[in-house]
Amino acid sequence: MEGHTPTKCLYAASMGFARQISKLAEECFSKTGMHPSQAFLLMLTADEPGISPTRAAELLALAPSTITRFADGLERKGYITRDRCGKNAEMYATDKGREMTKKITEASLKLYELFSEKLGKDEADSLAQLIGEAAEKMR
Secondary structure (H helix, E strand, O other), X not given: OOOOOHHHOHHHHHHHHHHHHHHHHHHHHHHHOOOHHHHHHHHHHHHOOOEOHHHHHHHHOOOHHHHHHHHHHHHHOOOEXXXXXXXXXXXXXXXXXXXXXXXXXXXXXXXXXXHHHXXXXXXXXXXXXXXXXXXXXXX
8 A cells, every 4th residue: 555654544644633632521521520531421321311222322423332421420329219110220310410511511621722822723623523423434
């Protein structure tokens, strides 16, 4: 593959970017005591009461087993409850969980501020939109 270098490879470029944005996110979300994806799961349960783990997995692009593991941790901390009806489950944020969403929102805004400083606000917004659209097409 002539001219095909890591800097021209979508996989290499996206993985490098993912590592950098993950590091930033983990720093910003450290005050919540949660992994960023776990924090976003809590936000989903607060925004969509009764959300199923399957739907949460789709929205967060995570494996269902990861959602289950994150939900187990959130439930242990008292941030969510789960109602099980046969094979179906619904997740709900508790009052404590809804209170925690304030810290999560602050962390998310801090993350946005940091990567917008590095990329420029317009470019950061465009990149987020392009990545989201590309991820949807790849599904």
